Amino acid sequence: MNITLIGTGAIYSKYNSACTLINDDMIVDVPNGILKQLLRNNHIPEKINKILITHMHGDHTADIPFLLMYLYKNKKVERNTYIIGPKGIENKVKQLCKIYHYHFLDKIDSYIKYIEIKPNEILENPDILYKIEAIPVLHGKEKPAYGYIIDNQLGLSGDSAFCEGVQTIVKNSEITIADCSRIYGDESHMGIDNLSFLAKDYHKNLIATHMKDETREELENLKIASILVKEDGYKFEL
Template sequence: MRVDLIGTGSIYTKYNSASTLVNEELLIDIPNGCHKQLLKMGYKIEKVKAVAITHFHGDHFADLPFLVRHRFALKLLEPLIIIAPKGAKEQIKRLFDVYNSNDFDWKPTINIIEIENSGEEIEILDKYHIKPIEVAHGDLKPAYGYIINNTLGLTGDSGICDAIREIRDNSKIMIADTSFRQGKEMHMGIDDIKDLLSNSNKNIIATHLRDTTREALKNEKITNLIVPEDGYYFEI
């Protein structure tokens, strides 16, 4: 499995908003600017077959209409698979409405799978087992992290909670929200990440970074923690 980090930043940085691309075909989150960034980085839109959305904040799903429109322009016949929290059909319709994207018939070009239950695996494209785990992201409920093929963990946006430890324990490497220096209710901090590392031998990749957090992490050089630039990739 090849994993590319399209973005590693929070909203307030020059870094792209956090998103991850698996095998050039499965996106985890499609934030503001993501569609253009895929093109700039040289990925092929026609290869992207599925998107798993962690939650409905704009820095996690705002660019979906642009990807759908581009796929439509390319006349791709297979609908884009979208895995997302309950309410996705309504949320996505509203997004297309506010973008005035209704000048083409986009509904048949997507296949929305709404998550029914946390922990219930969803199988797509005959090769990905995607397990959504409900995480803690304040009042925005439900928000999910994902475990893909029992290998790659992604926390989405979350404060520290048992769900995060579950994602860590059931993956080989975890891409984790590390927004702040001190963890808060809605986002983890460096203190939380240190705690997650101290209780296991797993590797963690920090994402959703504020600039001050990124600088602090680079100075600290924490064992088993990777502080990636946009475009960082690895194989697992």
């Protein structure tokens, strides 16, 4: 599995918002500005046919219409494109396109396959190629919010406070891309304190994401071996 961190920042950050690309064909979350970022970094958005969404906040969904429009204009939606996410994902995508005054969606409707994944569901669809496990996590008042385990290897916490869900994800993955928005975690996001605990308790490496700039700076000063702090564009393989 080839993994690229397209974005590692929080909303108010110099970095792109948290977004991960897996093997060029699956994108996890589609924050504002991410289509342009993919193009700037010479990725080929045309290859994306699986869009996996952790939760409905705008910094995880805002560019879905632009990405779909790009795929439509480049005639890449003439094959199935899967949009997988929590309950309500279909309605969310349709609403966003409506709000943006984009009217192309009905033309490609038969190629867009929405999959509303249930809490703790394990999706093993041969067309999707990946085993996707949806783990409910705690993200303030936002419900449902998921983290995912992909192919029993890669963990993604999504946006989450420290909770049972993130412990399950870290425990059952080789490496987890984990929300580290804050220096100290709160009811919506984890902090350096939470990631330090997870790394130590489960003897795993974590990659910090969704970082505020001050959190990134603090992590860079602390140099904790098991918490990796990477720039946008960083690639690794599992």
